[in-house]
Amino acid sequence: PVVRDIMSKKVVTVEQTDSFIDAAKLMKQNERNHVSVVSGGKLVGIITSWDISKAVAEGKVDTVGACMTRDVITCSPDETADVVAKRLAEFKISAIPVIDDNQTVVGMLTSEHISKLFTRGK
Ligand code: SAM
Structure with a gap:
């Protein structure tokens, strides 16, 4: 399979100037641990x-x-799942983050998506 067929297609992003609380809220709402940061639409x-936990732990x-x-x-999005799993x-x-030729985020691939490949049809 290729990345575009197994990634999350809903793009959730924050800006660098947002507070990390905003990022934490987005993670909670979308049940995600990773959010892309964009500026002018580019990654x-x-x-x-983990980054938020670290910041909180350090006060x-x-x-x-x-x-x-x-x-x-x-x-x-056109790379194969096995190549990206190795990365x-x-x-x-x-x-x-899955990006197109213009550095625009088109999705996110996580190790959960890779794990699911091994349980398809089971
Ligand atoms: N094994 C854990 C994981 O995969 O989340 C922890 C790895 S490391 C301590 C976590 C750091 O990796 C965080 O600071 C995070 O911002 C960074 N990170 C996560 N995904 C990344 C990616 N695609 N490219 C670069 N850094 C990334």
Whole structure:
């Protein structure tokens, strides 16, 4: 299978200037642990529940921009699931924003989507 067939197609994003509480609310509403950060419609970072936990543990009350990871590992919707699964393992991450040629986020692929491939029809 290719990424576009198994990813979450509902795109949930925040801006760097948003508070991390806004990111936490979006995670809760959408039952997600990972949210893409965009600026001018293009991907500039990723913020995860781990990043928010870390900020809270350190007593920081901050913006998304201060908590996010800027060097984002991404994939294209046309890549195969096995290639992207290896990327998740290689970089020890559990989610990867799916972007098109214009750096626009078109989805999110997580290790849960990969796990489901092994239980189809069971
Ligand atoms: N194994 C855990 C996981 O996969 O979520 C923790 C890995 S690491 C300690 C968590 C860090 O990876 C967070 O700071 C998060 O922002 C970052 N991260 C998650 N997905 C990423 C991605 N696709 N590209 C770059 N960094 C990412």
